Amino acid sequence: xxxxxxxxxxxxxxxxNPEKASVGRWKPGDEDFHRVGTGIVGAPACGDVMKLQIxxxxxxxxxxxxxxxxxxxxxxxxxxxxxxxxxxxxxxxLEEAQAISNQEIVDILELPSxxxxxxxLAEEAIHRAIDDFKSLRTND
Amino acid sequence: MWYTIGGMDKKYLFxxxxxxxxxxxxxxxLRDSLGFDLRKSTGEKDLEKALLARDxxxxxxxxxxxxxxxxxxSAEASIKERTTYFDYASTTPVDERVIEKMKDCLSFExxxxxxxxxxxxxxWKAEEMVEExxxxxxxxxxxxxxxxxxxxxxxxxxxxxxxxxxxxxxxxGKHVITSKIEHKAVLDVCRQLEKDNYEITYLDPDENGVISxxxxxxxxxxxxxxxxxxxxxxxxxxxxxxxxxxxITRANNVIFHVDAAQSAGKVPINLGSLNVDLMSxxxxxxxxxxxxxxxxxxxxxxxxxxxxxxxxxxxxxIRAGTLPTHQIVGMGEAFRIANEQxxxxxxxxxxxxxxxxxxxxxMEEIYVNGAIENSFPGIFNLSFxxxxxxxxxxxxxxxxxSSGSACTSASLEPSxxxxxxxxxxELAHSSIRFSFGRFTRTEEVxxxxxxxxxxxxxxxxxxxxxxMYQDGIxxxxxxxx
Numbered sequence: 001x002x003x004x005x006x007x008x009x010x011x012x013x014x015x016x017n018p019e020k021a022s023v024g025r026w027k028p029g030d031e032d033f034h035r036v037g038t039g040i041v042g043a044p045a046c047g048d049v050m051k052l053q054i055x056x057x058x059x060x061x062x063x064x065x066x067x068x069x070x071x072x073x074x075x076x077x078x079x080x081x082x083x084x085x086x087x088x089x090x091x092x093x094l095e096e097a098q099a100i101s102n103q104e105i106v107d108i109l110e111l112p113s114x115x116x117x118x119x120x121l122a123e124e125a126i127h128r129a130i131d132d133f134k135s136l137r138t139n140d
Numbered sequence: 141m142w143y144t145i146g147g148m149d150k151k152y153l154f155x156x157x158x159x160x161x162x163x164x165x166x167x168x169x170l171r172d173s174l175g176f177d178l179r180k181s182t183g184e185k186d187l188e189k190a191l192l193a194r195d196x197x198x199x200x201x202x203x204x205x206x207x208x209x210x211x212x213x214s215a216e217a218s219i220k221e222r223t224t225y226f227d228y229a230s231t232t233p234v235d236e237r238v239i240e241k242m243k244d245c246l247s248f249e250x251x252x253x254x255x256x257x258x259x260x261x262x263x264w265k266a267e268e269m270v271e272e273x274x275x276x277x278x279x280x281x282x283x284x285x286x287x288x289x290x291x292x293x294x295x296x297x298x299x300x301x302x303x304x305x306x307x308x309x310x311x312x313g314k315h316v317i318t319s320k321i322e323h324k325a326v327l328d329v330c331r332q333l334e335k336d337n338y339e340i341t342y343l344d345p346d347e348n349g350v351i352s353x354x355x356x357x358x359x360x361x362x363x364x365x366x367x368x369x370x371x372x373x374x375x376x377x378x379x380x381x382x383x384x385x386x387x388i389t390r391a392n393n394v395i396f397h398v399d400a401a402q403s404a405g406k407v408p409i410n411l412g413s414l415n416v417d418l419m420s421x422x423x424x425x426x427x428x429x430x431x432x433x434x435x436x437x438x439x440x441x442x443x444x445x446x447x448x449x450x451x452x453x454x455x456x457x458i459r460a461g462t463l464p465t466h467q468i469v470g471m472g473e474a475f476r477i478a479n480e481q482x483x484x485x486x487x488x489x490x491x492x493x494x495x496x497x498x499x500x501x502x503m504e505e506i507y508v509n510g511a512i513e514n515s516f517p518g519i520f521n522l523s524f525x526x527x528x529x530x531x532x533x534x535x536x537x538x539x540x541x542s543s544g545s546a547c548t549s550a551s552l553e554p555s556x557x558x559x560x561x562x563x564x565x566e567l568a569h570s571s572i573r574f575s576f577g578r579f580t581r582t583e584e585v586x587x588x589x590x591x592x593x594x595x596x597x598x599x600x601x602x603x604x605x606x607x608m609y610q611d612g613i614x615x616x617x618x619x620x621x
Contacts (some may be wrong), residue, residue, distance in 0.1 A: 003534075011534055015598050023602045043620030044566035044605055047528055047545060047554065051604035071604040075530035075545070079602065128621075 003076060004110035010080035022086045024069040026053055037133025041124045048074030048118065050082050052125040054089065054097070056133055063094045063133075070125075078118040081105050085122040094130050224539045224584045228425075228577030229374055229402060229519050234470065235427040235578070241473040242429065245269060245466035255463045256454060266465045273472025277421070277434055280404065280479045283411040284439060289455045290468055293433035294401035295325040296448070297420030298368075300435055300459065301397045302329045304445030305366050305418065306338060309395070313363025317394075319343040319351045320560040321375075326368055326399055348511040349378035349561050357388045366395045371403040375544060375557040375573060376510030377519030379407065386415030395443060401425055401433075405478030407486065407516060411436060417443045423467070427578060428474030432467035435459075485578055486517070492576040492585045493517040499589030503596065505609070509544075509558055509571055520574045523558075523567040524592075526606040527599040532572055535595035539588060544571035566605075566615075 003011075014021040026036045035055055042049040055067040068089045072082040084105050089097055102119035105111070111119055153160050179185060182193035225233075234242075244250045245266075255270045257263025271285070278285040291297045306316060318330055320342045330340045341359045345351050351369055360367075367389050372379050382398050389396040397418040400409060404419075405426035411419065419436040423429055437443050437458070451460030478485075493512075497520070500506060505525035521544070524532060529545030544555030545568070554568035563571075576585065600606040608615060 008534070011531070014602060015535055015595075018598075018602055025607065040604065041621050044569070044615060045564070045620070047565075047569040049604050049620070051607075071602050071607060073526060073603040073605045074528050076534040078528075079531055124621075 003080075003112070006109050007077050007080045007111065010083045010109065011076045014079055014083045021083050022067075022069050023071060025051070025071060026055065026069060034136060035133075037129045037131075037136065039125045039128025039130075039132055041128055042074070042121055044073065048072070048078045048121055050074065050078065050121050050125045052082070052085070052122075052129045054126075054129045054133060056094065065089050065092050065094070065097055074118065074121075075115070077109070077111055077115040078121060080109055081111070081118040081122045082125070084109055085126060089126065094133070097126055098130055100126060222538050224580075224588065226539055226541045226574045226576060226580070226584075226588070228580075229377075229573065229575035230542060231424050231430065232427045232577055233579065234424075234429055235474060235477055237477060238428055238470050238473045242466045242470040245469050251465060253465075255465060256452060266463075269465055270463055270468050273468045276472035276476040276479075280475045281409050281411045281419070281436065282413075283436055287411075287436050287439050289435045289437055289459050290463055290471075291433045291435055291459055292431055293424070294323075294399065294420045294422035295433075297422075297433050297435040298323070298325040298397075298399055299329050300445060300448050301418040301420060301437075302326065302366065302368055303333070303448065304458075305395050305397065305443065306333055307446040308444050309365045313361075313365050314338045315341070315361055315364040317341045317343065317356060317359045317364060317367045319345060319369055321345050321349060321351075321373055321557045322368070322370055323374055323399060323401070326370070330368075345378075345560055347562050348514070349373055349376045349509075349557070350511075350514065351380050351385070353381055353384040353388055356385050357392075360388070360392045360394055364392070364394050366397060368397040368399070370399040370401075371409070372400075372407070372516045372519070373510070373557065374402050374519070375555060376521045376561075377402075377516040377575075378510040379403070379514055379516060382416060383414055389417075390415040402519070403516065405475055405482065406518060408482065411438075417441075418445075423471035423474050426474050426478050429467055429470040432464065432471045434471065481578070488578075488580070489517040489576050492580055492582070493520050495582070495585045496520060496574060496589060499586075500592060503593065507563075507567060509561065509563065509567075518576050520576075521558075521571055522574070523563070523571045524596045525567060525570055526603045526609060527596055528569055529571055531599055532570075532592075532595060535599060536588075536591055539591065541575075542573050544573070545569045 014023060026033055032055060035057065036053050037056065038053045040049065040051045050072045051070060053069045054065045056063045057066045068086050070082045070086055072079045088100055100123065102123040105119040105122055106116055179190045182190045182197065184190035184193050246252060251265045251269050253262030253266040255263060255266040274285040274288050277288050291300060314337060316330060316333060316338055318326055318340060334340055343351055343355050343359060356367060369380055369385060371382055386396050395417045396415065398416050399420045401420060401422040402425060403409065404421045417438045420433065422433045437445065445458055447458050449460045454460050454463060507523040507525065509521040509523055529543030533541060533543055544558050554565055555571060558568035558571055559565065605615060
């Protein structure tokens with residue numbers, strides 16, 4: 001199976017310039033860590049784990065994702081899918097981010113059908129991260 | 141069909157303005173390469189000058205064509221040079237010496253005859269070539285040439301051996317012993333036998349991938365007809381003790397089949413001293429062509445098989461079908477060369493594996509699948525924990541390797557071989573098989589060391605599992621979603 005050039009480009013972009021591709025994490029103790037929602041999906045035994053963090057700010061009464069970071073263990077298309085998701089998240093409100101569907105990632109990266117689960121993982125990751133962020137808010 | 145008008149071919153006539161005109165054909169020596177009048181294409185009215193100009197045009201075109209072809213070839217060659225082939229366990233390129241031999245068996249000038257034709261020299265010559273190849277194969281394995289049957293490859297040989305023996309001897313019993321780490325060509329045949337009410341025992345290997353002779357001994361029952369085990373495992377390179385296992389099967393009067401697709405021509409096999417009854421071979425794993433293999437069937441004690449194919453009675457009725465002379469000759473030559481080069485090849489491969497392992501072994505969380513001792517050095521399987529195998533293959537884009545990762549398989553399951561060794565799934569997902577061969581160069585292996593180190597560390601940089609490991613989190617204690 002050969003990947004589309006888009007998957008290959010996104011993968012290499014992420015690998016060769018991780019900082020620019022938003023690879024990284026926010027740890028407890030970091031500034032604004034209380035504004036970071038984290039979602040971890042997948043399992044090592046299944047061959048992919050995605051960890052997504054979103055940093056949100058209340059702008060004019062709406063929570064917007066101002067920054068996001070990720071780390072992914074998985075095949076090339078899982079890494080490309082998470083990179084693609086990050087590009088789509090920044091600047092979106094939580095409602096808009098919640099509405100991102102895996103099909104958008106499939107279409108942009110031209111994922112082969114056997115790799116669609118990678119995009120599903122990305123969709124689940126953003127849902128988890130949003131849920132995590134909301135649970136932090138209610139505890140405030 | 142040509143019409144003639146007043147003795148003139150119609151192809152030279154055309155009608156314009158209601159008048160018939162005669163086309164004067166351009167004589168051959170006045171045409172350029174496209175058939176046009178060269179006095180027009182060269183712009184020279186004078187015939188002599190036009191001829192000279194044509195020569196120049198032709199030679200210019202020729203040199204342009206040649207240089208372009210060379211450019212293309214060198215571009216292709218450099219792409220190939222840049223991509224290191226480390227997947228010899230999957231298949232090998234055909235040795236040039238083998239190709240030369242095969243070429244002689246195809247055209248009218250060559251040995252194209254049907255080796256089954258007894259009535260003329262074309263058939264006799266083909267038969268001679270086929271038998272010469274059979275001798276080459278038998279010499280590598282130290283057996284009688286009459287014990288070698290040509291097949292389409294190791295998959296067919298496995299099918300013929302297992303189904304053939306199980307069916308022929310079913311009155312004795314319907315129990316077959318094999319292992320969990322066999323090639324699919326054996327496992328799927330056994331699954332098929334299960335549907336026909338055979339009982340199969342799948343032995344577990346030890347943690348290094350070896351099937352212990354004792355395990356075989358303990359699994360043998362009154363109704364066991366066949367034990368089928370591989371010589372060298374295709375994923376991890378581990379070598380089974382077929383000598384000891386053969387002694388056990390012979391003592392218990394059970395047929396012993398060995399899949400030697402990965403081992404024939406690579407490590408010494410002496411069928412004269414082994415108690416092996418059936419052995420499968422493939423040509424394309426040892427620098428021969430694809431689509432040809434062989435099955436060894438012992439004569440003393442005589443092993444009988446029920447054929448899979450019926451037809452013209454070739455191969456003493458065990459495998460009907462016209463013999464593909466060129467393929468057979470290719471396999472014979474490949475096995476003959478292997479016989480000559482085995483020691484040299486093996487020495488080279490051992491050296492390659494040491495270079496790779498010495499360059500990588502100090503990395504954190506790296507595991508050898510199988511064992512370095514007691515394994516064939518041409519196959520070296522490593523797991524890089526916290527890095528998924530397919531992503532590593534993508535990162536190592538200039539190295540052609542394969543992985544036990546689920547993502548490289550159609551089934552989305554990680555390697556069943558590595559799981560059978562008791563490796564956790566995540567290590568199976570993280571495995572890479574490096575397999576070297578006759579055309580591997582030392583510098584290719586040396587360059588791979590830094591490439592692998594570099595790619596693994598980049599991928600670990602973006603791996604959440606590596607991050608957790610570094611933080612001292614026990615991944616086994618996490619409840620994964």
